[in-house]
Amino acid sequence: MPHDEFSRIRQWTSRSAGQEGDGLSVGIGDDAAVFAVAAGREVVACCDAMIETVHFLRETMEPADIGYKALVSNLSDIAAMGGIPRFALVTIGVSPRWSVEECSRIYDGIYEAAEQHGVRIIGGDTVSTPDALHLSITVLGEVEQGKALRRSGARPGDLVFVTGPLGGAAAGLSLMLADREKMEQWPALVMMHRRPVPRIREGRLLLASCSRPGALNDVSDGLASELWEIAEASGVAVAVDPRRIPIAEEVRRYAASAGKDPLAWALYGGEDYELVGTVPEKDIGRLQQVFQENGCTLAVIGRVEEGEQAVWLADGTVRTPLPKGGYNHFSR
Structure with missing residues (x-):
């Protein structure tokens, strides 16, 4: 994918619509996001990566499925703590072998999973890689103070x-x-x-x-x-x-x-x-x-x-x- 097309990918991270009262005060557009946690709760956070040929193969996964599964693997970690997922940050490393259209479909899958489970994309990063595609997602959620399951x-x-x-x-x-x-x-x-x-x-x-x-x-x-x-x-x-x-x-x-x-x-x-x-x-x-x-x-x-x-x-x-x-x- 040509370097000058990365601006298009950055635009994809702003597609997530927030909900009134979700606690986000600074979203995409600044150096970092800012959000508040509800009273009596604390933050639960996780990060999982998916690397081409290690976690998925192009011949077995459609691009949208790659994005969907990448977010779900993180949501599952929040679920295992008894928490509620709220926000996600997406970092993608794209090699020249992946087209803009394929990357767009990866984000389609991410947003599909996010919308299904009430999660808002609040930032991330886009970089180039020489060969395999890398996709890393961090999910931030909340759980009642001192109650996280372990x-x-x-x-x-x-x-x-x-x-x-x-x-x-x-x-x-x-x-x-x-x-x-x-x-x-x-x-x-x-x-x-x-x-x-x-x-x-x-x-x-x-x-x-x-x-x-x-x-x-x-x-x-x-x-x-x-x-x-x-x-x-x-x-x-x-x-x-x-x-x-x-x-x-x-x-x-x-x-x-x-x-x-x-x-x-x-x-x-x-x-x-x-x-x-x-x-x-x-x-x-x-x-x-x-x-x-x-x-x-x-x-x-x-x-x-x-x-x-x-x-x-x-x-x-x-x-x-x-x-x-x-x-x-x-x-x-």
């Missing part, structure tokens, strides 16, 4: 839950890489990979409905990795029943047709962006009712135990250590 909240006796089916994103990627000609037969899998849903409402319900804060994490790197993060942060052991891990029927059917293991996708695939966490056992009945009343799902898959930090697959009387797995940028 990975360290698990206690022995707590139940372990997930908010929805796992393995769909990995199944969709496998489909698009190995069986691209069959994509039209499995549209749900394509959407699971390209258009995940951040569980913001579920995070808010968990924060408001439990007698004691449990642990919470989002499934970005795979269930096994997220369970290990909870076990290590909380100083506990976690045992989950693989038979109770929810896996969508489409994922099971495609796995059978492709000779793949759907449980492996659920444990190690990642990018499902469901929430995994723990709650006191006495709260589970009320919590499931609250979730149902709000159109949300909650599946109990295991229990927190005393003992050395560990994660187990507990299938009846058989217990198997669960390796961490998940994606590691520095393991190659």
Whole structure:
């Protein structure tokens, strides 16, 4: 993309319309944005990047999907703290291999996700890169003072839950890489990979409905990795029943047709962006009712135990250590 066309990209960052009373006093146009946090709340912030060939491939993602998923991955981190996302800053590094039109569609996806979840784009940066496209988004949100949910909240006796089916994103990627000609037969899998849903409402319900804060994490790197993060942060052991891990029927059917293991996708695939966490056992009945009343799902898959930090697959009387797995940028 020619250097003189970067002015067009900068204009895209001003498309976000604010809401009256959202606390923003200085937006795009100055060196930095200024906003106020509601009384009794504090800022919760996160930043995730997506790098071409590392986080996405051009042959499996449309430009709008790249932007959409980049913002959703950040919104999911806010959800995992029980917070409300409010503002976002977008930095894009564009190589000459990407056209202005393609970059415009990336921003279309960002704004689509932002509008769906009440987020306002308040700034960012645009730079050139020699080869791969880089996209980094920072999201700023808020949560009630001292109430943010953390990975360290698990206690022995707590139940372990997930908010929805796992393995769909990995199944969709496998489909698009190995069986691209069959994509039209499995549209749900394509959407699971390209258009995940951040569980913001579920995070808010968990924060408001439990007698004691449990642990919470989002499934970005795979269930096994997220369970290990909870076990290590909380100083506990976690045992989950693989038979109770929810896996969508489409994922099971495609796995059978492709000779793949759907449980492996659920444990190690990642990018499902469901929430995994723990709650006191006495709260589970009320919590499931609250979730149902709000159109949300909650599946109990295991229990927190005393003992050395560990994660187990507990299938009846058989217990198997669960390796961490998940994606590691520095393991190659």
